[in-house]
Amino acid sequence: MKKISIFIELTRLNKPIGFLLLFWPCLWGLTLANYQNQNNLTYIYYLILFFLGSVLMRSVGCIINDIVDKKFDKKVLRTKFRPIASGEISVLNALVYVFILCLLALIILLQFNFLTISLGIASMFLAFSYPYMKRFTYWPQLFLGLTFNWGIIMAWTAMNNAISIEPIILYISAIFWTLGYDTVYGLQDIKDDEIIGLKSTAIKFKNSAKIFVGACYFLFTLFLLSLAIIMDANKYFYILLIVVILQLFYQIRTFKKDNPTSCLKVFKSNNYVGLVVFLCMGTFSFL
Helix, strand or coil: CHHHHHHHHHHCCCCHHHHHHHHHHHHHHHHHHHHHHHHHHHHHHHHHHHHHHHHHHHHHHHHHHHHHHHHCCCCCCCCCCCCCHHHCCCCHHHHHHHHHHHHHHHHHHHCHHHHHHHHHHHHHHHHHHHHHHHHHHCHHHHHHHHHCCHHHHHHHHHHHHCCCHHHHHHHHHHHHHHHHHHHHHHHHHCCCCCCCCCCCCCHHCCCCCCHHHHHHHHHHHHHHHHHHHHCCCCCCHHHHHHHHHHHHHHHHHHHCCCHHHHHHHHEEEEEHHHHHHHHHHHHHHHH
């Protein structure tokens, strides 16, 4: 039972917001793509595959991140009790978990067409290099946006076996969403990160955090609006988009950069944003 508990903590399965924020963009892309062929059985089957893939790859990402950041995690109050940093599990055993999880993810990936498989393999470069970004640039959140939302493109190609302008617009939109919410998340560790020399947009824009996050969310909704115009969205899309805007406005008003609890609460509330944007995409496929 202790080993199971350590594995759950290591992969953050006890904190589902992580894999949900990875899954929502996959679901957006899948739902958007379904409007072209209206194959609901395939849609449901792929939905299950992308959900399982999101859980597996999020788990892999957490383990790799903890291995790479082992020395840094020991110096940060929020992370020093993570299994690898605290010595509850060795790096070698953690790598065994990585291998098993990647193997399971590969089995899922092989259920798709060749284009989607190729995109999935390409995404591994993003997933495995992301943990190093905070050492070299103040923009690791941007790199996370590129990584976390890759599922939009994969979901589209899984359904249509081709790339089009629609998923690219949605992908760009989601990158700004991630850039915003992960900056809020990064504000929790800003003091420790500055001491140990790590970089982030939270540090770069610490004196204008609300303005920066607001700009990211503005661009997020602007690209969603562009997608709606291109696809001649119905009135329900615009109604739901207003709900998204209100949620984002609430986030900006609520989080306080010097209050980690408020930052974590606002970060988690993006699960609701993911849900409403999914409903937006559903207006193309199901209404």
